[in-house]
Amino acid sequence: MFSARRTASALMAVISVATLAACGSAEAGPGPIFDTGPPGSEISDEVALSIAPRITLTFDITGAKTFRGTTTALAPSGGAHFLEFCDEYAKGTADKQYLAAGLLDGPVDGHKITMEMWIADYAGPGTYHNDQLVAPGSRPSIAIDNTVYGTWPDSTASKATTDSNGGGTWTFKKLAKTGEGGLPGAAISGTVSWTCQEPERAQPSGAAGP
Numbered sequence: 001m002f003s004a005r006r007t008a009s010a011l012m013a014v015i016s017v018a019t020l021a022a023c024g025s026a027e028a029g030p031g032p033i034f035d036t037g038p039p040g041s042e043i044s045d046e047v048a049l050s051i052a053p054r055i056t057l058t059f060d061i062t063g064a065k066t067f068r069g070t071t072t073a074l075a076p077s078g079g080a081h082f083l084e085f086c087d088e089y090a091k092g093t094a095d096k097q098y099l100a101a102g103l104l105d106g107p108v109d110g111h112k113i114t115m116e117m118w119i120a121d122y123a124g125p126g127t128y129h130n131d132q133l134v135a136p137g138s139r140p141s142i143a144i145d146n147t148v149y150g151t152w153p154d155s156t157a158s159k160a161t162t163d164s165n166g167g168g169t170w171t172f173k174k175l176a177k178t179g180e181g182g183l184p185g186a187a188i189s190g191t192v193s194w195t196c197q198e199p200e201r202a203q204p205s206g207a208a209g210p
Contacts, residue, residue, distance in 0.1 A: 007205075009011050015101075016127075025037040037176065039080065047138045050200070051074070052077070053198045054074060054075065054143055054196070055194050055196055056072050056196075057070065057192060058192070061142075062188065062190055063067070063187050063190070064149070065144050065149075067109040069110075069205060071108050071113070073105055074103075075101065077089075077093070077112075078088075078095065079093070086166030090124075090164050098118065098119035098162060098168070100118065100160070100192075104114050112126060112146070112152075115192065116137060117140040117192075118136065119132055128160050130151070130156070130157065133158060133170075140170075142175060150177040152176055155184050155187075156172065156175060157174070158170065158171060165195070166196025167194055167195040168194055169191060170193075170195045172190065174187040174189060174190050175189070184186050
């Protein structure tokens with residue numbers, strides 16, 4: 001009788017240990033699976049291939065602020081979709097507008113920059129002058145470290161030129177901040193130029209490498 005009880009107790013202990021081990025294994029599991037990967041991995045490459053063309057902008061500014069530097073931005077589409085090609089960006093939007101990239105990826109020579117400059121009644125690559133240069137807020141402008149320098153009807157001269165590859169240039173004289181009495185104050189002059197680079201494209205299945 002005593003032997004039978006000891007045997008039963010031993011069996012219960014074995015069953016308990018096995019049950020706990022199984023539960024622990026189930027709780028640990030393989031962990032969550034994320035849709036990202038390290039640079040160069042298959043997953044991260046798939047994400048990179050889905051990004052729109054990128055714009056590289058170079059600012060060359062003198063006057064109230066003087067600096068030169070480069071940064072990047074996504075090519076703006078004017079809608080809720082990404083563009084695919086630089087020549088698509090060069091053609092402008094369905095509303096006949098050309099949108100210069102303004103939400104930049106990083107600072108320029110240590111300065112925080114945002115830019116607003118659109119071309120209205122855009123008819124394709126070419127040169128456009130003051131009367132066709134607009135902005136979603138009110139007037140074309142460059143904000144430098146939270147100070148806004150914008151165009152003024154009687155004192156600013158500017159023109160924008162675009163090319164068929166998605167590049168362009170905005171040249172301006174006397175973009176000024178609002179001074180005393182609502183008149184133009186300190187001003188900047190210079191050039192913003194940009195080029196367009198398309199994302200890496202996946203090769204068709206079975207295509208030979210270089």
